[in-house]
Amino acid sequence: MTIRLMALLGLLYALGFALFGVSLAKPAGAERTEAVVVLTGGSGRLERGMAVLKRGEAKRMLVSGADPSVTRADLARRLGPDTLGTLRCCVDLGSEAVDTRSNAEEARRWIVRRGYSSVRLVTSDWHMRRAAYEFRQDLPETTIIEDAVQTRPSLWLLFLEYNKYLLRRAALWLDM
Template identity: 35%
Template sequence: MSEEAAAPAPPRRRRRLWWVLGLVLGLAIAFLLGFAVFVARAFDPAAPSMQETDGIVVLTGGSERVATGLRLLAEGRAPRLLISGAHPEAGLVGIIAAAGHDPAPFTTRVAIGRAAATTRGNAVETAAWARAEELHSLRVVTASYHMPRALLELRRAMRGATLVPHAIVPSTLRAPGTLWKASTWALLFGEYGRYLLARAGLSALASPRREIRDS
């Protein structure tokens, strides 16, 4: 073995190596801590404020979200509601009936958006509706695990608007033993990854067409 090969790495190179390792470790710890907070809020979100808003938007993905939005509308939490991201062939009466409500009291107060197929699309669709209706505050109804990314995209599309989160813990997270299911962690890990991509400005990568549905 030559003397050159046996010589220790120069101090500067060692310092650079330790700096890189420290950076990687720090990023890994930050990722895991962020994921732990994300999971805790998905299972136990903060209680929603019950203040009145100019409107309610339901980001579709399951009938429970729609039913909650309609209940809030009936309670007078807002005068109008948008169901964003509805299936192109879904009709208003059918959507309301499927959520367990009588359509008659709601048909003049509920709008359907069918263009959005992603969270970013939801935000664009909601912003256009809010501008047309001159709404400055919205209650946002979606799944607890989806709320962080939904608020992120909505704030980008509706700068200056007041957004009130109304998170729903879906049945996929309420079922007995769900904490020990691989599918639960795949769902949460996937959504956390999409949230980080959206935070980085890569929403196109974070929003696959027709995102995961839940109840």
């Protein structure tokens, strides 16, 4: 009986991983939100957030998890000099977050302080499921649009992210 149970759990785990790997998040359409939150740590994320602002699909952006030494001028050097005006008027740099969970906490404080009810979440496709889960836990009353930056994650990266996602769900389910 124990072997059958372990085999069933192993099969469910493998099927879940396969589903996780083939159903990565996609870029959002042109939905308008009040704000955009960009999680640092992956290429293309800042560029996607800036494009959302430039298209008028959000009025303000939080870059969550930015290194405390990063300035708007540093971002302008990376994103192009034509972005400096937008960076000055409409971008806040959050440096309190160190992981996905604290990204959601930092964003919650920012969103509540500004009174926003809708936000576009920008992160990598492989990271979106866990990030969106954390954000929905911290911001149950906020509309969250998932806007994933498409990548080509390795099988190892997907494996690690799947396990982090499962562990985080289990921790919340167990109220830890």
